Amino acid sequence: MMSKVSILMTVLLMAIGAAMWGLWSSYFEPKLLLFSPERRVGNFANMDKVFPASHVPASTAPLRFEEQLKQIVENYQYNDRIHSVRDFIERSSSTGLLVIKDGKIVHEWYIDGYDASTNITSFSVAKSFVSTLIGIAQSEGLLSVDDPIIKHIPQLKDSAFADVTIEDALQMSTGIAFSEIYEDKSTDSYTIFDKMFIWAQPIDLLTGSYDSKSSPGKQFDYASINTQVLSYVLRSVYNKPLVDILHKKIWQPAGMSSSAYWNTDLYGTELGFMALNATLRDYAKLGLLMLNNGTLNGHRIVSSAWVETATSPAKPYLERGKIYGEWGYQHQWWLPKGNNQDFAAIGIWGQMIYVNPAKNVVIVKSAADPKFKDHEFESVVLFRQIANTLK
Numbered sequence: 357m358m359s360k361v362s363i364l365m366t367v368l369l370m371a372i373g374a375a376m377w378g379l380w381s382s383y384f385e386p387k388l389l390l391f392s393p394e395r396r397v398g399n400f401a402n403m404d405k406v407f408p409a410s411h412v413p414a415s416t417a418p419l420r421f422e423e424q425l426k427q428i429v430e431n432y433q434y435n436d437r438i439h440s441v442r443d444f445i446e447r448s449s450s451t452g453l454l455v456i457k458d459g460k461i462v463h464e465w466y467i468d469g470y471d472a473s474t475n476i477t478s479f480s481v482a483k484s485f486v487s488t489l490i491g492i493a494q495s496e497g498l499l500s501v502d503d504p505i506i507k508h509i510p511q512l513k514d515s516a517f518a519d520v521t522i523e524d525a526l527q528m529s530t531g532i533a534f535s536e537i538y539e540d541k542s543t544d545s546y547t548i549f550d551k552m553f554i555w556a557q558p559i560d561l562l563t564g565s566y567d568s569k570s571s572p573g574k575q576f577d578y579a580s581i582n583t584q585v586l587s588y589v590l591r592s593v594y595n596k597p598l599v600d601i602l603h604k605k606i607w608q609p610a611g612m613s614s615s616a617y618w619n620t621d622l623y624g625t626e627l628g629f630m631a632l633n634a635t636l637r638d639y640a641k642l643g644l645l646m647l648n649n650g651t652l653n654g655h656r657i658v659s660s661a662w663v664e665t666a667t668s669p670a671k672p673y674l675e676r677g678k679i680y681g682e683w684g685y686q687h688q689w690w691l692p693k694g695n696n697q698d699f700a701a702i703g704i705w706g707q708m709i710y711v712n713p714a715k716n717v718v719i720v721k722s723a724a725d726p727k728f729k730d731h732e733f734e735s736v737v738l739f740r741q742i743a744n745t746l747k
Contacts, residue, residue, distance in 0.1 A: 391705075396724045397451060397468045400705070403477045403633050407553070407619040410599040410626060412607050412634075419611025419653045421637060424460040432741040434734050444738060448706055448731045452476065452722040454636040457715075457746045459644065464636075475616060475633040476722045479703030482618075482632035483583045485602065485642060487526060487688035489590050491662035492605045498593040501526060505585055508592045515564035517585060524572040525582040526687040527674060531570035534579035538704060538729070545580060552621045559621040563588060576673055576685060580629035583688065587628025598626040610645055611653035612638040630703070636720045642701070643709045643718035646689075667691065667699045682733045692736045700736065704728055708735055715743035 390399050390406060399406055431438050445453070451470045455463035470476065493499050499508060501523040506513045520530045535543040544566070551557045563584050570577070587598050594601050599618050607616070616638065619631035645652045646667070649660040666687035669675045676684035677693035684691035689699045701709040706723025719739045725731060 391726075393726075396705070397449075400451070400477045400722070400724055401470055401474050403619055403631060404475075404617055407627075407631065408622065408624065409617040409619050409633070410597060410624060412599050412603050412612075412616040412618065414613060414615045415608045415611045415653075417608070417611055417653065418613035419641060420613065421456070421461045422459070423464075424457075424462055425464075426457075426462045426746065428455060428463045428742050429745050432738045434737045441738065444731075444734070448723055448728070448735070449725040450706060450721055450723040452636050452720075454640055454720040455742060455746075456640050456644065456718045457743075459716075461637075462746060470722065472635060472637060473614065475614070475635060476639075477619075477630075477703075477707070478632045478634070478639065479630045479705060479707050480580065480583075481639065481701040481703040481707045481709055482628065482630050483580075483688040484701035484709065485606065485632055486583050486586050486590070486598075486628050487666060488642065488645070488658055488662075489601055489605055490522065490526065490586055491658045491666060491687070493590060493593055495659045495662065499589065505589065508589045509585070511560075512564045512585070516566055516568035517564060520572045520585075522586065522589060525586050527573075527671070528576055528578050528582055528685060528688075529573050529671075530579065530582050531568050531572045531574065531577070532579055532581055533567045533569035534581040536579055548581075556622050558623050559584060559625050559627065560588060576679055583629040584627070586688075587626060590628075591625075597624070598628055602632075606642070606645075606657060607638075609653060609655040609657050610641045612641060614638055636722060639709050640718050640720045643711045643720065646699075647711050647713055647716065647718055692733060695740065698736070698740065702732060706731060706735075708732075710736065710739045712740065712743040715746065717743040717746060719743070 429441060431440050451468050452466045494501060499522060503522050505517045505520050505522060516532050524530045536545040537543045548562060551562055552559060563581060566581060590601055591598055614635045616634035618626045620626050641652060645657055646663055650656060650658040650663050667689050669684045669686050669691060674685050676691045679685055682693055690702050691699050697714050698712045706725035706728040708721045710719040721735060
């Protein structure tokens with residue numbers, strides 16, 4: 357027979373085991389299953405249940421869209437073939453599509469429980485918000501894009517960022533050895549989450565932990581840690597959390613009509629390189645802000661010079677068509693080949709804000725697309741044809 361002490365120890369161990377299992381299943385399991393086919397659609401609309409988050413209040417002077425609904429194209433041409441929009445929506449696992457022409461909503465569509473009030477995750481679309489905040493900070497005299505990163509973050513003076521400028525980070529040209537290959541879960545774009553959420557390392561500490569593999573300012577090499585250091589710079593020059601900066605400088609004056617949130621590490625520091633979560637209508641307002649040369653909702657939010665600079669490649673290796681054969685790049689905006697004006701904020705899994713100044717069109721798409729790389733440029737081709745046919 358078991359002694360009373362043995363019984364108590366057994367009960368205690370079972371209780372500890374149950375508590376540990378509860379912790380794992382409620383905290384670590386959702387992260388491990390973030391991209392699982394049966395959960396990702398739901399996760400992408402509920403990222404505050406996956407990672408910690410800091411909230412952004414809605415604007416007290418919201419910009420409300422007038423609706424003037426129209427039929428958009430049913431078919432489009434891509435790679436010398438005719439495709440149906442319906443087929444593309446299904447192939448790309450899209451969950452929402454919003455089309456704005458001349459400041460009015462002309463098409464809006466959602467599926468899988470998403471609607472106009474859903475806070476949908478952005479992934480790297482968030483990078484374009486960080487870029488815009490850098491532009492605002494520069495116009496306020498708080499920084500220059502020519503500044504070395506360590507001018508504002510001296511804590512990184514012994515890191516690979518020691519010789520990197522803000523401009524280098526904006527252009528994804530830092531030379532930092534941060535590997536980002538989405539097909540390989542051993543790369544830094546995946547393991548950084550283990551470090552933050554399993555090993556409880558602060559994102560600020562991780563930012564300076566990567567080596568250098570090449571000289572800065574010489575070549576394009578997409579690495580999310582570059583945007584994270586930009587958000588670190590913003591927090592330093594404003595001495596505020598990123599969500600507070602976003603609210604004061606963009607969310608409030610641009611008239612964002614819904615509250616939003618930004619996912620954080622375990623210590624409340626925003627993941628500036630991803631995971632801003634907002635409605636498609638509010639994402640569209642960043643596109644409209646850029647379309648309107650930095651003004652929206654009756655406010656000058658960022659300078660027109662910044663809008664021009666942010667969407668015009670400044671170096672030969674950033675020109676349209678020079679990156680992956682289809683893209684150019686500048687200040688955290690992608691510049692598709694075949695047009696000298698349009699540009700896009702792009703996030704993995706099919707998130708996009710597309711801006712077509714010539715046609716006065718902004719298009720926003722959300723998705724949970726496992727083949728997002730195959731569909732990114734096709735999205736632009738479709739969006740161009742939608743823009744070209746809207747009257």
